[in-house]
Amino acid sequence: MHILIFGASGYVGTGLAQHLSADHRITGIVRAQPADDTAYEPVLAPDWVDRPQSVIDELRRVDAPPVDAVIAAVGGWYVDMSMIDRGIDSFDEDYSSYLRGHFGACAVSEALAEEGGRAPVRHLALNGVASVEACVGSGAISVFGAAQEMLIRVAAAETEAVHYRELKVMAPIGGDDRNDLRGGVETIGLPAVADAVSALLSRPDEYEISTALNV
Secondary structure, X not given: OEEEEEOOOOXXXXXXXXXXXXXXXXXXXXXXXXXXXXXXXXXXXXXXOOOOHHHHHHHHHOOOOOOOEEEEOOOOOOOOOOHHXXXXXXXXXXXHHOHHHHHXXXXXXXXXXXXXXXOOEEEEEEEEHHHXXXXXXXXXXXXXXXXXXXXXXXXXXXXXXXXXXXXXXXXXXXXXXXXXXXXXXXXXXXXXXHHHHHHHHXXXXXXXXXXXXXX
């Protein structure tokens, strides 16, 4: 498969590219050119959230092969003061980097499907345990994570041209130093996440729209 990753330069996106590149061609949509070699082919589209069409234009410009699948590994993470105390500006920033980013990735998948005119594009959005638990200190991520599942469900109900799926990783991902692991919290390794991603993209019909990956 030719897989397009949004958030390819982040910890999870980079790890997925490394694990999936042995069997698939990986293209990463990035806002800035990576300084080092990557397991994905970077395509520069700094304003892709505001202009999803820019991704299509750049893929054409580099003569990329048709895209079979899209992975949306976007959104920030933090542990901080309460959501209300952080203020509306921070809430808006979290919305822009998280839910708005997932909307933009969905728009790209639909444009790819319209352009391709062949098998449905497979779209996989990554989510986390914060989407089902009220996480103190990262509450906006809980709010937008919960909304993300409905975004994917609505998008899936409105088209047959894209196979929308969501993977909820129900524990912190190992090696990501943004996670608060005090108290011996168990983690899920990136290889396990990559295996789940590969299964969902290869056989989407075998899974519900939202699938949980537990420890």
